[in-house]
Structure formats: C-alpha cells, structure tokens
Amino acid sequence: MTPMNPNWAELKKQPFGQYIPDEVLQYRSDEIERIIAWARENPLPLPAEIEIGSNRGCFLLGLTRGRRDVSFLGIELKLGLCRIAMRKLEREGLTNGHVIHADAKLALPVLFQPHTVDAIYVLFPDPWWKRKHARRRLLDDSFFETAHVFLKPGGFFVLKTDVLDYFDAVEEYLKSSPCFEFVDISEVPGSDSWTLSTRERHCLEDNLPYKQLAVRNLATEASELPKTTLIDKKLVKHNYSYHPDEHKNN
Numbered sequence: 001m002t003p004m005n006p007n008w009a010e011l012k013k014q015p016f017g018q019y020i021p022d023e024v025l026q027y028r029s030d031e032i033e034r035i036i037a038w039a040r041e042n043p044l045p046l047p048a049e050i051e052i053g054s055n056r057g058c059f060l061l062g063l064t065r066g067r068r069d070v071s072f073l074g075i076e077l078k079l080g081l082c083r084i085a086m087r088k089l090e091r092e093g094l095t096n097g098h099v100i101h102a103d104a105k106l107a108l109p110v111l112f113q114p115h116t117v118d119a120i121y122v123l124f125p126d127p128w129w130k131r132k133h134a135r136r137r138l139l140d141d142s143f144f145e146t147a148h149v150f151l152k153p154g155g156f157f158v159l160k161t162d163v164l165d166y167f168d169a170v171e172e173y174l175k176s177s178p179c180f181e182f183v184d185i186s187e188v189p190g191s192d193s194w195t196l197s198t199r200e201r202h203c204l205e206d207n208l209p210y211k212q213l214a215v216r217n218l219a220t221e222a223s224e225l226p227k228t229t230l231i232d233k234k235l236v237k238h239n240y241s242y243h244p245d246e247h248k249n250n
C-alpha cells in the first residue's frame, strides 16, 4: 500500500487542496508534488486548452499547429506516450504544445485556477468494460464537477468515443445537468482544422461507428464549487455492456 505522505497537510493548504479529496492528498501527494515541480518548469500562458489522454499526440499536434496563440496541454498517464508526443511537438518547434505525465484528475486542479481553461478534449477514453471496473472510467460525476469549475464560463468540453453505451451515459448526464449546454461541434474554436486521433483513425479505417458531442460550460465567475452537479444520475452506476472477448484487458 502507498504510504501516507507526511506533507499532505501542507498540500491541503494550497489553493487546489479544496478540489482534491483528503484521502487522495494523503496517499498521492508524491504525484501532486511532481505536478507542481513540472508546472514550475513549464509555465502555461493563457489561454489554454487541455487534451486528456493525449496518447501519441496525434490530435494534440493538430490543435497546436492550428492556433499558435493558445497553449495546449496533453495530460497522459503513460510516460512512453508522453515522450513520443513531446518529440513530435519539439520536431516541429511547436512551443505552445506541452505534455505532462500525470493523472488528469490530479493535474487539472493543481495546474489551473478555477474558470481559466478554454476547452477540455477527451477523445476515446478507456472504456473499462467490466462492471467491476466501471468506477475507473474517467468521465464520472466528479470529473464533470471539476470540469465545471475549471473551465471558463463559455468554455467547451468535447467528447468522442466509439463505446456507444459510454457515450449515451455521458450524453444523458450532460443533458440533465444545469452546468452545461449542448452546442454544435462547429462552434468549438479550431474545430474546422482538427486532426484525427490515433483511435479515431483506427475507427475510420475499420468502419467502426463513433459519436461526438460538445457542450459549453454555463459557469459564471461567481460559481461556487458544486458539491454535486445537482442531479441524481450517477455515471458510474450506469448500465455497462460487458464485452469479455473484445476487451480482455480493460
């Protein structure tokens, strides 16, 4: 078991302390300290947009090429993939693109002040098919509570996925949320020049259906941190399809 970090109480006093549950601060303080150290070396000028699960950087690269006046941050759990994406950005001299090796659920509140992020992209999040793994899905109630607080008023959340029951659950949740409103994808700045992510290319090549949605954040600068998004639907309790043959590892 991960030992409790003796510095967690100090981290609790930081502005992000209120957005990260105590038990996470206690046992994952080392990760948080690494994120803080990264941020010191890599200041991110605003405006900034985030891609969670940036993988090999295919989509991030397109974003970064398209708007040089915006900072784009890929947040990726796997170090090897971060290195691949960073190499691509560096080869093209794209200094407005960055990748951090971290769990986005920790990195977002540590790296940003509330109401400062212009857009969050989540492309083809890991499906976690098995019912017992459902709680590992990235897009749950707490994710959208965090997104609501850290996105600017009017900022965008974009999702693409080929896991159609995951898409339906998120869509249903967002439709009943008072915190977001649906918009046409074309309203998201830069959407006319998006490039394909690795998984999206794979879906197109194999003729696999996928869906996409975009919502605008309805927060105002005065928004309080919502303790819940005021709705009863809990994403992790949604019914999952179980695909034992197709997705043995996830």
Ligand SMILES: C[S@@+](CC[C@H](N)C(=O)[O-])C[C@H]1O[C@@H](n2cnc3c(N)ncnc32)[C@H](O)[C@@H]1O
Residues within 6 Å of the ligand: 052, 053, 054, 055, 075, 076, 077, 078, 081, 102, 103, 104, 105, 122, 123, 124, 125, 126, 127, 138, 197, 198, 199, 200
């Ligand atoms: C199925 S892949 C999709 C990758 C890419 N977005 C695409 O469309 O091809 C999901 C990616 O999200 C990353 N990931 C999963 N959970 C994450 C988290 N909490 N924070 C950051 N990255 C995460 C995984 O390591 C993986 O690279």
